[in-house]
Amino acid sequence: MNSFIHTSRATRVVFGEGTVTGLRAEVARLGLRRVHLLASRRIDESIIASLDGVVVARTADLVQHVPIEHVDSGAQQNSKGDVDGYVAIGGGSSIGLAKAFALRRRAPILAVPTTFSGSEMSPIWGITDAGVKTTGRDEAVAPTTVIYDPQLTTGLPSPLAVTSSVNAMAHAVEALYADDGSPVVSLMAEEAIRLVGEALPGLGSERDISARSDALQGAWLAGVCLGSVSMALHHKICHTLGGSFGLPHADTHTVMLPYVIEYNARASPDTERTICRALGVPNAAQGLQDLVRSCGGPTSLRELGFREKDIDWAVELATRRPYPNPHPITAEGIRALLEAALNDELDRL
Structure with a gap:
C-alpha cells in the first residue's frame, strides 16, 4: 500500500483562445491598482494598453536565469512605486523575475x-x-492567477516551441x-x-x-506537477548548466531529459513503463530523443556551447547538495552522464 501526502494549491486558471x-x-x-x-x-501593444492606468x-x-542585478533594480522600482502586484507576460524569464520580486515584496502575481x-x-x-x-520553494511566489491563451503562442518560433514543450515534459517526468x-x-x-508528445x-x-493548445495544456499539467x-x-x-555556464534554459532541458531518463531507468522501472505508454514508444529515453530530433530540437550539449573542459566544474556543482533521485548521484555517474550528453551518445549510458 502506498503512503503519500497531497496538497492542492488554489490557483485560478483561465484557459482558452482569446482569454x-x-x-x-x-x-x-x-x-x-499599482502593478x-x-x-x-x-x-502585442494592445495587451499592454489594456492595463493603462x-x-x-x-x-x-x-x-x-534571473540575474541578481535585475532583481535588485526591479526591487527598487517596486518600492518607489508602492507596487501591489505583478503582471508577467511571456516565458520563464518574465515569470521567474516576477517570482524573485515577490520574494522581496510580497504581492500577487498574475501570469500570462x-x-x-x-x-x-x-x-x-x-x-x-x-x-x-540558487533555487528554492516559497508559496508566496506561486502566481495567484494564470491566463492561458493558445493564440499568444502562435508567434513563438518552432525551435523555441519544441524546446519549451520538452522543458515542461521534464517537470512531469521527474514527478x-x-x-x-x-x-x-x-x-x-x-x-x-502524452499531450506534449502528441503536440510536438x-x-x-x-x-x-x-x-499549441495541446502543448499549453500539457505544460499546465506539468507545471502543477x-x-x-x-x-x-x-x-x-x-540549473547547474544554465546558471553557471549560461546555457539556454529550455534547450538544456531538451538535451538532458533523455539522458537523465536513461540514467534512472533501471532504478525506476515504473517510470520507464509510464513514459513508454504516454509516448507510444518501446524505450523511453531513445523514443523521446528520436522525437526531439525529428522535430529539429537539440540532442547534444556541444550544440549549446558546453565544452569538455567544463565537465569537471559541472560535476562538482551538480553533486553538491544533491536532490533526492532514484539512482544514486555520484561524481563518476554524473561525469558519464555529461560526457554522453556532450557528444550525443545516449547509448553510452
Missing part, C-alpha cells in the same frame, strides 16, 4: 505565459548570483519518480507527457493552434 482579452478584468478581480508589468517589447513600473529587458514551460504553476524560484543559480509523489500527481504527469510534431507550424512535488537530478543538472 487574454480578460486581462484587465482579472487584474481588477485581484484588487490590484509592475514584466513583458518584453515583443508583446494601473502600471506604475515596467521591465522589458528580460534575461534568462507565452511559452510552454509550466513554471507559472509552481512556487519554485531561481536566482543567479556570481555564476551560481513520476519524486520521493514525495502521489497518485494524483502521477496521473497528471502521464497525461502531460505539430509545433513545426507556428499557426497550428490545435497543437512541478509545484506539487520535489524535483530530482534532471533539474539539478539543468
Whole structure:
C-alpha cells in the first residue's frame, strides 16, 4: 500500500483562445491598482494598453536565469512605486523575475505565459548570483492567477516551441519518480507527457493552434506537477548548466531529459513503463530523443556551447547538495552522464 501526502494549491486558471482579452478584468478581480508589468517589447501593444492606468513600473529587458542585478533594480522600482502586484507576460524569464520580486515584496502575481514551460504553476524560484543559480520553494511566489491563451503562442518560433514543450515534459517526468509523489500527481504527469508528445510534431507550424493548445495544456499539467512535488537530478543538472555556464534554459532541458531518463531507468522501472505508454514508444529515453530530433530540437550539449573542459566544474556543482533521485548521484555517474550528453551518445549510458 502506498503512503503519500497531497496538497492542492488554489490557483485560478483561465484557459482558452482569446482569454487574454480578460486581462484587465482579472487584474481588477485581484484588487490590484499599482502593478509592475514584466513583458518584453515583443508583446502585442494592445495587451499592454489594456492595463493603462494601473502600471506604475515596467521591465522589458528580460534575461534568462534571473540575474541578481535585475532583481535588485526591479526591487527598487517596486518600492518607489508602492507596487501591489505583478503582471508577467511571456516565458520563464518574465515569470521567474516576477517570482524573485515577490520574494522581496510580497504581492500577487498574475501570469500570462507565452511559452510552454509550466513554471507559472509552481512556487519554485531561481536566482543567479556570481555564476551560481540558487533555487528554492516559497508559496508566496506561486502566481495567484494564470491566463492561458493558445493564440499568444502562435508567434513563438518552432525551435523555441519544441524546446519549451520538452522543458515542461521534464517537470512531469521527474514527478513520476519524486520521493514525495502521489497518485494524483502521477496521473497528471502521464497525461502531460502524452499531450506534449502528441503536440510536438505539430509545433513545426507556428499557426497550428490545435497543437499549441495541446502543448499549453500539457505544460499546465506539468507545471502543477512541478509545484506539487520535489524535483530530482534532471533539474539539478539543468540549473547547474544554465546558471553557471549560461546555457539556454529550455534547450538544456531538451538535451538532458533523455539522458537523465536513461540514467534512472533501471532504478525506476515504473517510470520507464509510464513514459513508454504516454509516448507510444518501446524505450523511453531513445523514443523521446528520436522525437526531439525529428522535430529539429537539440540532442547534444556541444550544440549549446558546453565544452569538455567544463565537465569537471559541472560535476562538482551538480553533486553538491544533491536532490533526492532514484539512482544514486555520484561524481563518476554524473561525469558519464555529461560526457554522453556532450557528444550525443545516449547509448553510452
